[in-house]
Amino acid sequence: MDTTQRTDQQRSADRRRRELLEAADRVVLRDGPGASMNAIAAEAGITKPILYRHFGDKGGLYAALAKRHTDALLGALRAALDAPAERRERVEATLDTYLAAIEARPQVYRFLMHPSEGGPQNEQGFDMGAYSFPLLRRMGEELADVIEERVDLGPNSQQLARVWGHGIVGMMHAAGDWWLGERPCARAELVQALADLLWGRLAAAGDKAGGPGF
Amino acid sequence: MDTTQRTDQQRSADRRRRELLEAADRVVLRDGPGASMNAIAAEAGITKPILYRHFGDKGGLYAALAKRHTDALLGALRAALDAPAERRERVEATLDTYLAAIEARPQVYRFLMHPSEGGPQNEQGFDMGAYSFPLLRRMGEELADVIEERVDLGPNSQQLARVWGHGIVGMMHAAGDWWLGERPCARAELVQALADLLWGRLAAAGDKAGGPGF
DNA sequence: CTCATGTGTTACTTGCGGTAACGGTAGCCT
DNA sequence: AGGCTACCGTTACCGCAAGTAACACATGAG
The missing domain is CATH 1.10.10 (Arc Repressor Mutant, subunit A)
Known part of the structure; x- marks a missing residue:
């Protein structure tokens, strides 16, 4: 043997x-x-x-299952992130890739992110939280690496990049989750709105009449 | 009777x-x-x-439990959001309020957000996902209202505000979650980094030598 | 032929969420 | 007073899912 x-x-x-x-x-x-x-x-x-x-155990199965989808999604995101283009274009492409993925296969997305709720009659579900967050963490870390590698942030760039990586991923995730539930607009509009946010349009906007702004 | x-x-x-x-x-x-x-x-x-x-049922209990803490947190956030100050100051105060809350009572936070994992020997947990997201959604909606009410965003301001509300909340949440787990820096630094991100420093930063930037 | 090994089964234990059926005990009505 | 109606509480149970022990069949090696 x-x-x-x-x-x-x-x-x-x-x-x-x-x-x-x-x-x-x-x-x-x-x-x-x-x-x-x-x-x-x-x-x-x-x-x-x-x-x-x-x-x-069941956790192992679900982890293996989640890893498959997670790897696929991360691959697509990496491709969008590595395309040769201007920074804003890349950001938009990455956001769009993520949103297109969750739009195309909401079932998979719901499994990865909200592992409770699901079938018609869903009762005592399962633990979870242990599979969704690895995905978000991995995306955050990867984005942090890309940012640190490519953007000049001066001193303390490493920490700044990591904060931003996780923050941007969280922004994308939360906005995507809300959008997927309500479908208030087309995907492209959402991408534009988020990119605008990252491009500082919040800081640039003026106050509305009637008091100090947010 | x-x-x-x-x-x-x-x-x-x-x-x-x-x-x-x-x-x-x-x-x-x-x-x-x-x-x-x-x-x-x-x-x-x-x-x-x-x-x-x-x-x-257990869901009802947990929902009631979550509502208590959620209401408390939302109250604190509203206060920070309503303070009379410049926009950036308010944003920083709000971020700091949220982060201070999760820092002060991580157990509560973990219950609200990651309702699995917990005690020493935690196995078959519970469904969940049904209690954490209400909090995030509520925060997102409230922030959206505040933005729409106070910031001049031109046409389509309502949708833009909602996207941003949920996006910013998600950013805060994901960054906070990561920070709480790793504690890589002081709270104030995290607040600054996130506020800088919202203020468009990503767009303003130059590329690093060696290729087109992110 | 026998024996080790991997594949598959049935049948069980444990522990949870959730419920049915039963027991006291307070107050109100006549 | 005596009885009736609610309500607070209990014990004992059901159903179901995760996880496991013990057994059964094949197949290739010596």
Whole structure:
């Protein structure tokens, strides 16, 4: 029993793992994050203990599931962030990429961010918070790296970049979440509004008549 | 059986409700949001069904609990937002108020925002997501109202204000969450960094040597 | 043939949210 | 007084989901 066998088995196990993840994906997207391990196992054509052998516990499964989508989204964002263009254009492209992603697959988004609420009858859900925030944190850190690498912020640039990275990601996330729920305007308008905000239009705007401004 | 009796009973019920909420508060702050209804009932010196008679279900209890803290925080924020001062000063005061609140009572904050994870051994938590986002949404809406009321944004000001309200709140929240976890700097520095971001310093900064900027 | 190993199962335990059914106890009515 | 109606409280239970133990079948190696 050595490498060759091990690799064979590992390949097989990896394929199985992928199949299980795809089944889990289908169920979670259909039934919401409250989906039970039994349901996921049934969809995969097997039974619970196998899931536990592969993923340890439900958290492990959900983490693996979240990682897939998270990686895909981060890849798209990185591409937008790396395109050759002016800074504002890049910012807009990145915002648009994120918003387009959550608009195109709101089910996935809701799973990643609001892992409760989901299916028709959603009762006692699951812990969560443990999968959504990794995504936001990772996005924040990556954006911080990009900012620090490319923007001249003078002294203390590292900390400033990290604050901004997390702050901008949070802005994008919260605005996107609200927008996705209410759909008050077209995506492009939202992108413009957010870019304007980042471009200091709040500071530049005048007060309205009737008192000191905000 | 009419008003007088009813009011007496209602007063008594309200007092009871307050006591129960305080007990729940203690337990949740001690054991984290995974606290069981049994534990809360025990802390209050009673048993489960009474909790259910008062709050319907666990969601109702947590919602009531969250509302208390949410209202308190919103009150403080409104005060900071209404102080007579220049716009930038107000923004800084508001940011500082929020950050001071979460710094002073991280347990409460974690309950409101990340209702999973909590006590030492926290496993199967609870659904959640249903209590944190109301807070963010309410803050976003209130800020939007203030912006629209006081800042001259030209046409489409209503939508712009709402986007910005939610966006700024999200920025504050995400940056605060990250900062609370890592404590990389003093609160005042964070406030400055965020205010600088809102004041367009990202747009104003130059590119770093080595390529087009972010 | 046997034995180790990986894959799968059934059947169970534990602990939670939530509820039904029952017991006291205060006040009001006649 | 005696009984009736609400209300506060209890015990004991249901359903369900996470997670686990113990067992069963295959298959390839010696």
